[in-house]
Amino acid sequence: MTTMESLIGLVNRIQRACTVLGDYGSGDNSFSSLWEALPSVAVVGGQSSGKSSVLESIVGRDFLPRGSGIVTRRPLVLQLHKTDEGSQEYAEFLHLPRRKFTDFSVVRREIEEETDRITGKTKQISPIPIHLSIYSPNVVNLTLIDLPGLTKVAVEGQPEGIVQEIETMVRSYVEKPNSIILAISPANQDIATSDAIKLAREVDPTGERTFGVLTKLDLMDKGTNALDVLEGRSYRLQHPWVGIVNRSQADINKNINMIVARQKEREYFATSPDYAHLASKMGSEYLAKLLSKHLESVIRARIPSITSMINKTIDELESEMDHLGRPIAVDAGAQLYTILELCRAFDKIFKEHLDGGRPGGDRIYGVFDNQLPAAIRKLPFDRHLSLESVRKIVSEADGYQPHLIAPEQGYRRLIDGSLKYFRGPAEASVDAVHFVLKELVRRSISETRELRRFPTLQAEIAAASGEALERFREESKKTVMRLVDMESSYLTVEFFRKLPHELERLENPGERGANSADKGGNTPAERGRAVNSSASKFDGYSEGHFRRIGSNVSSYIGMVADTLKNTIPKAVVYCQVKEAKTSLLNHFYTQLGKKEGKQLGMMLDEDPALMERRQQCTKRLELYKSARDEIDSVSWAR
Numbered sequence: 041m042t043t044m045e046s047l048i049g050l051v052n053r054i055q056r057a058c059t060v061l062g063d064y065g066s067g068d069n070s071f072s073s074l075w076e077a078l079p080s081v082a083v084v085g086g087q088s089s090g091k092s093s094v095l096e097s098i099v100g101r102d103f104l105p106r107g108s109g110i111v112t113r114r115p116l117v118l119q120l121h122k123t124d125e126g127s128q129e130y131a132e133f134l135h136l137p138r139r140k141f142t143d144f145s146v147v148r149r150e151i152e153e154e155t156d157r158i159t160g161k162t163k164q165i166s167p168i169p170i171h172l173s174i175y176s177p178n179v180v181n182l183t184l185i186d187l188p189g190l191t192k193v194a195v196e197g198q199p200e201g202i203v204q205e206i207e208t209m210v211r212s213y214v215e216k217p218n219s220i221i222l223a224i225s226p227a228n229q230d231i232a233t234s235d236a237i238k239l240a241r242e243v244d245p246t247g248e249r250t251f252g253v254l255t256k257l258d259l260m261d262k263g264t265n266a267l268d269v270l271e272g273r274s275y276r277l278q279h280p281w282v283g284i285v286n287r288s289q290a291d292i293n294k295n296i297n298m299i300v301a302r303q304k305e306r307e308y309f310a311t312s313p314d315y316a317h318l319a320s321k322m323g324s325e326y327l328a329k330l331l332s333k334h335l336e337s338v339i340r341a342r343i344p345s346i347t348s349m350i351n352k353t354i355d356e357l358e359s360e361m362d363h364l365g366r367p368i369a370v371d372a373g374a375q376l377y378t379i380l381e382l383c384r385a386f387d388k389i390f391k392e393h394l395d396g397g398r399p400g401g402d403r404i405y406g407v408f409d410n411q412l413p414a415a416i417r418k419l420p421f422d423r424h425l426s427l428e429s430v431r432k433i434v435s436e437a438d439g440y441q442p443h444l445i446a447p448e449q450g451y452r453r454l455i456d457g458s459l460k461y462f463r464g465p466a467e468a469s470v471d472a473v474h475f476v477l478k479e480l481v482r483r484s485i486s487e488t489r490e491l492r493r494f495p496t497l498q499a500e501i502a503a504a505s506g507e508a509l510e511r512f513r514e515e516s517k518k519t520v521m522r523l524v525d526m527e528s529s530y531l532t533v534e535f536f537r538k539l540p541h542e543l544e545r546l547e548n549p550g551e552r553g554a555n556s557a558d559k560g561g562n563t564p565a566e567r568g569r570a571v572n573s574s575a576s577k578f579d580g581y582s583e584g585h586f587r588r589i590g591s592n593v594s595s596y597i598g599m600v601a602d603t604l605k606n607t608i609p610k611a612v613v614y615c616q617v618k619e620a621k622t623s624l625l626n627h628f629y630t631q632l633g634k635k636e637g638k639q640l641g642m643m644l645d646e647d648p649a650l651m652e653r654r655q656q657c658t659k660r661l662e663l664y665k666s667a668r669d670e671i672d673s674v675s676w677a678r
């Protein structure tokens with residue numbers, strides 16, 4: 041059978057783990073709180089109601105700080121562990137592991153100092169609990185949470201608003217359905233005015249979770265008694281009221297031993313004419329046993345729901361961790377491997393964009409199919425090969441000696457001058473494809489889900505890809521320029537051989553060429569213009585002659601344009617697209633191999649908010665898993 045010790049001890053262990061991981065039921069709402077799911081006994085009472093005295097009496101030791109004003113300013117989780125008769129009593133704090141306190145006045149000092157460590161000397165309050173475990177043969181297994189005393193006014197030196205803050209904090213503990221409320225009220229005050237009962241009534245109207253404790257029975261006016269309260273007539277609760285007689289101030293001043301005080305309390309009830317019939321159900325020792333039994337039964341009843349809550353939370357946390365991505369390994373080899381995997385994932389998506397699995401690659405074809413032909417169409421050949429321009433260029437090329445048959449030099453100059461125009465569209469195609477590739481890199485990075493957590497690596501990949509694309513662009517530019525230049529370096533002789541012989545034309549000046557440029561050159565106006573604008577040495581050449589030259593050059597250029605429309609895309613794909621597909625990150629990989637572990641780690645820097653969330657999730661997961669193990673271990677012990 042599961043023992044009380046194991047069940048209460050189990051909750052103690054889980055509670056301590058909760059505090060270590062920052063789960064004390066308040067603050068971070070982004071996680072469900074395990075602390076809140078655990079049953080616990082919260083001690084509430086107005087100032088001077090006798091709260092400290094009750095706790096000390098349950099423990100059988102003086103160990104709580106005393107003083108005027110608000111002394112308890114952080115919750116004190118008091119975990120009592122019963123040890124074998126005759127064994128030495130000692131205390132331990134969660135924040136000071138492995139240190140055993142056997143002197144309880146030092147425990148008191150440590151509570152005061154630890155309180156100040158978080159709240160400062162400003163006398164503020166804090167919801168972060170102090171965990172104190174007491175191992176003693178004089179206690180029962182029980183966990184109590186001592187909370188700041190409810191008060192109406194702040195004393196000097198304590199901040200304004202503290203009264204409200206205390207109430208809010210105490211309320212946050214007692215309003216949880218798993219909280220058992222130990223409401224302490226002094227008997228020498230009207231129960232209707234008790235702060236503890238007022239609060240308990242609000243959060244637990246049916247009185248299911250509230251244990252009423254009446255202190256200072258010995259201080260009631262002579263001739264009066266608290267039977268109406270103790271027997272549940274004044275204020276009804278589901279659990280019986282417990283009357284207490286603590287040490288008076290005089291007893292404290294005389295240093296009356298707590299064990300002696302318990303003895304005196306027993307005698308008080310046994311011999312009291314008012315309460316003798318209730319004696320077996322009165323006093324601090326009875327209260328401790330009652331609470332211990334109740335706490336144990338509540339825990340037992342809640343274990344199944346706690347277990348299912350733990351399992352559900354573990355599933356949720358694990359799926360969140362999957363979403364956030366697992367933590368990165370610390371050794372350089374594993375980091376390098378991770379980076380390469382991430383690069384590969386990016387590269388795969390980038391290739392899909394080019395090969396058509398994803399959109400965007402078609403824009404490259406758009407450059408070749410629309411942009412390039414349109415740009416070529418717009419080139420100003422009409423102007424360059426106008427009658428005026430042809431006449432001027434040919435005559436300049438001839439120099440002092442006009443050409444005899446065909447203006448060889450003039451043709452060359454006209455062709456060279458025309459071919460230069462192709463540089464613009466060629467270069468523009470390279471740039472347009474470059475920008476498409478750059479955009480595809482950007483899109484691929486943002487579409488690589490695995491990369492999302494690594495902004496630094498994203499930037500590195502973007503930079504490395506950018507540099508590589510820039511290199512490919514340079515190479516591609518050189519190649520397309522070469523294609524254009526190659527056209528000037530050697531002209532297609534065949535083309536000119538096929539043309540009707542110039543000489544024949546000179547001999548038959550009236551002959552009309554088949555080309556449209558030849559037509560219409562014989563109007564009087566045109567003839568006049570030709571005569572006026574040209575040097576007299578050309579008077580022998582008809583306009584038709586120059587038109588024919590312009591027309592021949594234009595045909596030749598048309599043929600070159602057709603060639604370049606085909607070869608520029610080939611060069612661009614070869615130098616830019618194919619390179620991007622096969623070796624976009626090659627240079628980056630070489631650089632990676634030379635990096636140290638620290639630099640690799642820096643590349644895997646994550647978004648700090650995400651890292652923080654993962655860390656929190658990891659911690660919570662640890663907590664819930666250890667809680668599940670704890671519960672399993674108790675079940676095995678059955």
Ligand SMILES: Nc1nc2c(ncn2[C@@H]2O[C@H](COP(=O)(O)OP(=O)(O)OP(=O)(O)O)[C@@H](O)[C@H]2O)c(=O)[nH]1
Binds near residue numbers: 287
């Ligand atoms: N005679 C007698 N005095 C008591 C009893 N309970 C508490 N006192 C005295 O009442 C005073 C306040 O008791 P505490 O236990 O310090 O009360 P508290 O609620 O913890 O007070 P604060 O910490 O100041 O909020 C002390 O002087 C106690 O000795 C009792 O049952 N009988």
